[in-house]
Amino acid sequence: MHKGRRSRQAQRHWQQAAHMLGTIAPGIVWIVFFLVLPSAYLISVSFMTNGPYGLPQMPLTLQAFSQLLGFGFLGWSPGNLYTVLRSLWQTLIATGFVIALAYPVAYYISTQPAGRRPLMLLFVVVPSWTNQVIRAFGWMNLLAPDTPLSNLAGALGLVPDQMGLFPSNFAVVLGLTYNFLPFMVLPLYAAFEKMDPEIVEAARDLYATPVGVFRHAVLPQTLPGLMAGTVLVSIPAFGQYVIPQLLGGGKSMMLGNLVARQFAEASNWPLGAAGALIMILATLGGLLVLRRLGRRLGGGKEVVL
Amino acid sequence: MKRRRLQRGLRAFWYLVLFFLYAPLGIVVLFSFNSVNTYSRFAGFSLRWYESLIHNEAIVNAFYNSLTLAVVSSCIATVMGTVLGYGMYRYRHLKLGWLIWFIYLPIVMPDIVYGISEMSFFVSVHDATGLLNPGIGTMIIAHITFQVPFVALLAYSRLVQMDPMLFEATQDLYAKPWQRAWYFILPTLRSALISAFFLSFTLSIDDFVISFFTAGPSSTTLPIFIWSAIKKGVTPEINAISTLMIAAVFTAATISYAIQRARPARVES
Numbered sequence: 001m002h003k004g005r006r007s008r009q010a011q012r013h014w015q016q017a018a019h020m021l022g023t024i025a026p027g028i029v030w031i032v033f034f035l036v037l038p039s040a041y042l043i044s045v046s047f048m049t050n051g052p053y054g055l056p057q058m059p060l061t062l063q064a065f066s067q068l069l070g071f072g073f074l075g076w077s078p079g080n081l082y083t084v085l086r087s088l089w090q091t092l093i094a095t096g097f098v099i100a101l102a103y104p105v106a107y108y109i110s111t112q113p114a115g116r117r118p119l120m121l122l123f124v125v126v127p128s129w130t131n132q133v134i135r136a137f138g139w140m141n142l143l144a145p146d147t148p149l150s151n152l153a154g155a156l157g158l159v160p161d162q163m164g165l166f167p168s169n170f171a172v173v174l175g176l177t178y179n180f181l182p183f184m185v186l187p188l189y190a191a192f193e194k195m196d197p198e199i200v201e202a203a204r205d206l207y208a209t210p211v212g213v214f215r216h217a218v219l220p221q222t223l224p225g226l227m228a229g230t231v232l233v234s235i236p237a238f239g240q241y242v243i244p245q246l247l248g249g250g251k252s253m254m255l256g257n258l259v260a261r262q263f264a265e266a267s268n269w270p271l272g273a274a275g276a277l278i279m280i281l282a283t284l285g286g287l288l289v290l291r292r293l294g295r296r297l298g299g300g301k302e303v304v305l
Numbered sequence: 306m307k308r309r310r311l312q313r314g315l316r317a318f319w320y321l322v323l324f325f326l327y328a329p330l331g332i333v334v335l336f337s338f339n340s341v342n343t344y345s346r347f348a349g350f351s352l353r354w355y356e357s358l359i360h361n362e363a364i365v366n367a368f369y370n371s372l373t374l375a376v377v378s379s380c381i382a383t384v385m386g387t388v389l390g391y392g393m394y395r396y397r398h399l400k401l402g403w404l405i406w407f408i409y410l411p412i413v414m415p416d417i418v419y420g421i422s423e424m425s426f427f428v429s430v431h432d433a434t435g436l437l438n439p440g441i442g443t444m445i446i447a448h449i450t451f452q453v454p455f456v457a458l459l460a461y462s463r464l465v466q467m468d469p470m471l472f473e474a475t476q477d478l479y480a481k482p483w484q485r486a487w488y489f490i491l492p493t494l495r496s497a498l499i500s501a502f503f504l505s506f507t508l509s510i511d512d513f514v515i516s517f518f519t520a521g522p523s524s525t526t527l528p529i530f531i532w533s534a535i536k537k538g539v540t541p542e543i544n545a546i547s548t549l550m551i552a553a554v555f556t557a558a559t560i561s562y563a564i565q566r567a568r569p570a571r572v573e574s
Contacts, residue, residue: 023392024404027385027453031407034450035419038426042418045425105322108315122562127326129554133513133528134547137535138329141336178329181322239415241514246535256417260518263421273425276418283414287406290413 039280046273056269064270068278080258080271084278087255090169091238094176098184098233099226101177106188106225107218110195121189128182136175136246143171143247167249175243180236184229191225228293235286239279255279330551337544354545364546367530371510374441374526378448379505385449386456386505387498391490393457394464408454420518423447427519440521447519448512452505459504463497464490500561507557510550 046064048056070081109120127135142149145164153159165171195218203217219226241256248254255275262272340351358364393404411419423446427437437443475485491498513528520529527550534543 020392020396020399023388023395024401027389027392027457028404028407030385030453031411031450034423034426034446035411035414036407038422039414039418041426041429042422101322101325104315104318108319111312111315118565119562122558123323124326126555126558127330129507129511129558130330130551131511131513131528131531131547133532133535134333134550135329137531137539137543137547138333140535141332142329178325181326235413236415239417241417256415259417259421263424263518269425272421276421279415279418283418287409287413290409
């Protein structure tokens with residue numbers, strides 16, 4: 001090679017490329033090696049056959065997915081399918097509750113003097129910084145038998161006497177709502193902050209009913225925040241592991257528990273991986289929504305949690 | 306008139322939601338001071354569960370494991386994430402938008418999928434090569450992976466706020482790369498780096514699921530200890546250790562809020 005003829009500019013280009021690799025590569029390579037590669041491996045496991053000790057084997061099949069739909073070697077049983085549907089259902093209800101709680105809260109914060117808002121947001125967020133096991137444990141204490149809440153529910157005939165409110169589907173939905181409320185309040189608050197109050201004012205002056213004001217003046221303006229919040233709440237709620245495990249009994253299992261069980265007691269890695277693949281697909285779908293929202297909202301600025 | 310009624314209703318709702326948010330934490334704190342071992346009534350104030358904490362070797366051990374894990378992973382992640390964030394900033398004119406996918410992935414992936422994929426990966430690598438034995442080492446690796454993106458995003462967003470002319474000025478003044486890094490970039494990023502470190506630390510201390518699936522038999526952390534205690538049947542000591550962890554989070558939140566308050570209205574550098 002004509003080393004001597006290499007121009008200074010080419011050398012600078014080379015240096016710059018090395019600098020770029022040196023700064024970007026370590027972090028990205030780390031994430032690729034310790035997260036992208038493992039997820040790719042997990043996805044490939046979902047297409048393998050279940051071996052004698054639960055470990056994946058060749059040949060490739062769709063066995064795990066048919067098991068997820070309930071087809072086992074003993075014929076069709078709905079257990080797994082119920083778990084998937086229950087996860088969807090509970091996520092849906094909890095997201096609905098979160099929206100109902102977050103809208104008034106986000107609006108109320110946005111009407112307060114600017115100096116107080118950060119502190120109010122902090123009050124909403126701080127509980128979610130504590131460990132989620134401890135938070136679920138707190139609910140276990142509140143909903144246990146012979147506590148004021150359970151006695152009240154018993155007196156109203158909602159639960160049999162002497163029974164607690166947990167474990168139950170109710171407790172799981174409550175726990176999910178509690179856990180993910182801040183994830184909805186923050187994006188909604190951001191939307192309310194940007195909202196043009198004059199449009200709401202105009203709707204009022206035109207004698208719109210409160211429902212009409214909300215539907216035609218508030219909702220369109222806060223829709224991006226609502227959608228971002230829905231993604232941030234529903235995707236992680238769908239894959240929750242701790243809350244159903246602690247607040248729901250065996251009858252309130254969600255997809256995350258089904259997946260985890262296949263890697264522990266039940267020992268069926270391909271089935272667990274198939275369940276995980278569903279969650280990965282849901283996550284990627286949520287990411288796409290967030291990216292598109294980000295582009296539409298912030299003019300190229302990314303939506304960061 | 307109608308408006309004021311709406312405001313009053315909203316304020317009442319706000320306090321209700323606050324109560325909803327803090328009641329589960331409050332009950333844990335309250336019963337950690339209970340003098341008898343029951344959950345249905347509060348019999349009297351006592352510190353006996355805190356005393357027995359100190360003498361519980363398993364809890365002290367779990368505490369040290371949590372601390373080691375959080376400190377080591379946060380230090381490594383802060384360095385690696387800052388370098389990554391700086392690279393993303395320097396070469397943002399190149400079409401590197403797809404990189405953001407790698408950065409978002411650890412943030413949004415459900416932690417159960419995250420924990421399971423790392424666990425199955427570590428187990429397979431361990432079976433094949435004998436490396437990556439489940440324990441504090443694999444936990445540190447797993448934690449760094451979810452901390453790096455947060456640090457990188459924090460560093461990146463701080464750098465983007467900066468006036469790009471300043472960066473060119475350092476070049477015009479013939480600053481060597483290390484001088485630029487030491488006298489210009491690091492001071493610019495200082496507050497972002499401090500908050501990145503604390504964020505990583507909190508993420509690590511708060512994590513349960515990922516730790517649970519990548520842990521080995523001897524690397525129990527506090528959340529894992531609390532989890533297995535709940536599964537086995539609770540002792541009031543769990544209330545006490547949970548209260549200490551809640552107190553730590555609230556202290557950190559207060560400090561970070563105070564620092565933000567104390568900083569003069571953001572000076573655009």
